[in-house]
Amino acid sequence: MSENSFIKIKINNKDLEVDKNLTVMQACEIAGEEIPRFCYHDKLSIAGNCRMCLVEIEKAPKLVSSCTMPLMEGMSIITNSEKVNAGRKGVMEFLLINHPLDCPICDQGGECDLQDQAMYYGFDKSRYSENKRAVDNKNMGPLVNTIMTRCIHCTRCVRFATEVAGVPELGMLGRGENAEITTYLENSITSELSGNVIDLCPVGALTSKPYQFKARPWELKRTDSIDIFDSVGSNIRIDSRAEEILRVTPRTNEDINEEWIPDKVRFNYDGYYQQRIDTPYIKKNQKLEISNWEESLKILISKLKNSKPLALIGELVDVETGYAVKKFMSNFGDNNVECRTDNQFIHESLNSFRFNTPINKIEDADLILLIGANPKIETPIINHKIFKAFNNGSEIFNIGEEILLNYDTKYLGKQLDALNNEKFVKSIKKSKNPLIIVGSAFLNSIRNINTFKSIVSFSQKYKVVTETKNNLNFLNPFSSRVGQLFIGNTSQEYCEPFTKLTNQNFDTVLSFGSEKIVDTTFDNCFKVYFGHHGDEGAMKSDIVLPTPLFTEKNGIFLNIEGRPQEAKKCHNPIGGSKEEWAIIKKMSEELLFEFKPNTFDQLREELFREYPKLFNFNEIIQEDSSLPVAENILFEDCKITYPFENFYMSDIVSKNSVTMAKCVDEIMTKPLLEKSA
Amino acid sequence: MSNHPGLSNTFSSSGEKFEWSKESLKSIKMIISRYPKDRHQSAVMPLLYLAQEQNNNWISIECIEKIAETLNMPKIRVTEVASFYSMYNTRPVGKNLVQICRTSPCWLRGSNKITNTICKETKCDINETSEDNLFTVVEVECLGACSNGPMIQINNDFYEDLDEESTKTILDNIKNNRPNKIGSQKGRRSSENA
Numbered sequence: 001m002s003e004n005s006f007i008k009i010k011i012n013n014k015d016l017e018v019d020k021n022l023t024v025m026q027a028c029e030i031a032g033e034e035i036p037r038f039c040y041h042d043k044l045s046i047a048g049n050c051r052m053c054l055v056e057i058e059k060a061p062k063l064v065s066s067c068t069m070p071l072m073e074g075m076s077i078i079t080n081s082e083k084v085n086a087g088r089k090g091v092m093e094f095l096l097i098n099h100p101l102d103c104p105i106c107d108q109g110g111e112c113d114l115q116d117q118a119m120y121y122g123f124d125k126s127r128y129s130e131n132k133r134a135v136d137n138k139n140m141g142p143l144v145n146t147i148m149t150r151c152i153h154c155t156r157c158v159r160f161a162t163e164v165a166g167v168p169e170l171g172m173l174g175r176g177e178n179a180e181i182t183t184y185l186e187n188s189i190t191s192e193l194s195g196n197v198i199d200l201c202p203v204g205a206l207t208s209k210p211y212q213f214k215a216r217p218w219e220l221k222r223t224d225s226i227d228i229f230d231s232v233g234s235n236i237r238i239d240s241r242a243e244e245i246l247r248v249t250p251r252t253n254e255d256i257n258e259e260w261i262p263d264k265v266r267f268n269y270d271g272y273y274q275q276r277i278d279t280p281y282i283k284k285n286q287k288l289e290i291s292n293w294e295e296s297l298k299i300l301i302s303k304l305k306n307s308k309p310l311a312l313i314g315e316l317v318d319v320e321t322g323y324a325v326k327k328f329m330s331n332f333g334d335n336n337v338e339c340r341t342d343n344q345f346i347h348e349s350l351n352s353f354r355f356n357t358p359i360n361k362i363e364d365a366d367l368i369l370l371i372g373a374n375p376k377i378e379t380p381i382i383n384h385k386i387f388k389a390f391n392n393g394s395e396i397f398n399i400g401e402e403i404l405l406n407y408d409t410k411y412l413g414k415q416l417d418a419l420n421n422e423k424f425v426k427s428i429k430k431s432k433n434p435l436i437i438v439g440s441a442f443l444n445s446i447r448n449i450n451t452f453k454s455i456v457s458f459s460q461k462y463k464v465v466t467e468t469k470n471n472l473n474f475l476n477p478f479s480s481r482v483g484q485l486f487i488g489n490t491s492q493e494y495c496e497p498f499t500k501l502t503n504q505n506f507d508t509v510l511s512f513g514s515e516k517i518v519d520t521t522f523d524n525c526f527k528v529y530f531g532h533h534g535d536e537g538a539m540k541s542d543i544v545l546p547t548p549l550f551t552e553k554n555g556i557f558l559n560i561e562g563r564p565q566e567a568k569k570c571h572n573p574i575g576g577s578k579e580e581w582a583i584i585k586k587m588s589e590e591l592l593f594e595f596k597p598n599t600f601d602q603l604r605e606e607l608f609r610e611y612p613k614l615f616n617f618n619e620i621i622q623e624d625s626s627l628p629v630a631e632n633i634l635f636e637d638c639k640i641t642y643p644f645e646n647f648y649m650s651d652i653v654s655k656n657s658v659t660m661a662k663c664v665d666e667i668m669t670k671p672l673l674e675k676s677a
Numbered sequence: 678m679s680n681h682p683g684l685s686n687t688f689s690s691s692g693e694k695f696e697w698s699k700e701s702l703k704s705i706k707m708i709i710s711r712y713p714k715d716r717h718q719s720a721v722m723p724l725l726y727l728a729q730e731q732n733n734n735w736i737s738i739e740c741i742e743k744i745a746e747t748l749n750m751p752k753i754r755v756t757e758v759a760s761f762y763s764m765y766n767t768r769p770v771g772k773n774l775v776q777i778c779r780t781s782p783c784w785l786r787g788s789n790k791i792t793n794t795i796c797k798e799t800k801c802d803i804n805e806t807s808e809d810n811l812f813t814v815v816e817v818e819c820l821g822a823c824s825n826g827p828m829i830q831i832n833n834d835f836y837e838d839l840d841e842e843s844t845k846t847i848l849d850n851i852k853n854n855r856p857n858k859i860g861s862q863k864g865r866r867s868s869e870n871a
Contacts, residue, residue, distance in 0.1 A: 185688075
């Protein structure tokens, strides 16, 4: 920005120099003056319909709504005069005319913009004696509860659905006193980000259905954590009371999720307490029977002596657990730990299994190619960024299945040779900042390393990868994967590691939350399941040991960009579960293996000593190794299977959530995206 | 909320598929050509009017979906426009939509009497449709023929300078399929001095 784009203005008689592209409200914020508002939100377009942000501008005959007013040279703005206060009072009075006085039974009570601002800027009594209007509640699906009488028509939700979620399904019907917010024909909102309208709503019109009448904000303990149900690692705040989690809300992180989180992590918390493994189980006579730690560990240790075990790492496992497992398994000779249970292809460096473009830079791309990736259901936050790029004029191409997304894509074909499509080549040649996303559907089926090399060569040829940037991205939807691969919990094979492992003979399989233990090749093995939720994996195991969920212990997760973040403990573990590292410590002692750390902190210290890059939380791990290139570009035909097709039930926790089951019933039954719904 | 067919936020299905007629398609092409290439959605209002004309004077869900498809825009955006304006009827109306002006000038000149006459003659209340589906009677605000009040509008035609008798004649003529004299019923030309 050049220097002369700054202009001089006055705010409350104080001189200020600000960027001329700002609005009056933004300038006031810079000056530290608080401007009340309802409809303005800095992530949405400006509507200017609540009129709460009125300020006085010298020489303007009337008060001006500051959110819509551009700055001008020499403007003198007054935010605290009698006139402004009277104006705000008037607006407030009109807003409250039709707003019910039901704060004591409203879920928004205590964190309501209208409540707060009525306190600061409002009139202390009502002069209105006529009947208030009443509005019918609208159906918006199983997640968003509506009490439309409370609506003040700020249209934040309408703008969010259209501009951020990319599903133009919400709208305001009628006008004047008859204006009502609704979805088209009262259908459920079909977006994976729909829960965010709850946070956006400045009043109690849109609230959370599962959280209805559960708690007041001042009773809740807040824990900053991260979303582990997809690989983006959105920042969340977990609100709990005593030993129960009551709500999950987003935490702002401009580098990752901005202010949004997917519906899965927001609403699947009821699944945290369903079907939990609360005590050790041992299989006796083909039936799992309740046992205790002493007995189960004794059997396990006797099995492990002189055996050749294999450890599988699941999708929700933190780095510390993986590290402890790795140390433990190294005592058995070959390091048989595998986290790539879906046969994901990787090369040696971090660059070959992570999202190399920072998430907040995706929107700068002017051409995006999806290869076997369905970001809409795998990683909704990344999908939102692609939608942003689309709105900035980016072209989106797709190879793989013809998937439904909330923006227009150009379908090239099912197999990689579609890269030679003339139109596409023409577009990518013209493009200044192209970006490629290779998804699990392709990565999991690559059998020939030359295919991978060819993708790299192709990327270099068309400037996707240059010396200064790397826009060749690898997307997998699981939160544990990048972290486990980073600490090397995988075999040396590039392709099909899991299939190759199953061909070897193991006598014991230890599964740390991996459901792949049910694979038929393990039928003759002694199976041990360490996990928190009882599903098929636990059912088919010989010993089941309870471990805490991510909300019951601290743990590091590397998100898809390779950014270490910490999930923090919000309450004590349920039942008799023990942290994985502690179980491993115990087993090591019995087996006379070396396992030094005595506490979790010591384990972390050791982990940081070995992998110092993990120490810088919230910073992307830098790595500048180059990927292998092909001598001649040749693509094999791959079998494309997307990792999951049901956004609401992709993992063991969501599968046990009643709210998620309702979503499947009410939202998935119709096609997830009807064009121009 | 009033029961006026044009002032409702709820839409209903006609139960039949809605397709543009040949004439409509011709007009659509003409209408769309008035707008810049990437601004076709601006044609939503004339298209709603066309659909209403073709669909027995009301907008069904099927009409909305057809318009959304034609202009490649979200259905909710079409619904918003259709619900905003009172002249798009959101539920079926009779063959003749009788709009009685009730704003002050007409009211001073006796629009109440006209309303009573019409209700009696058509055997239906305000905002209702007669049993034979011949009339729907609604009260509206100023239709802009104040100097010739009291006045009513039936479908696209104005009937001005009414009294109880002339109103009855007009309705009788409609019932018996006879032509009506449009405009002033007192023989005034336009709004010349009476």
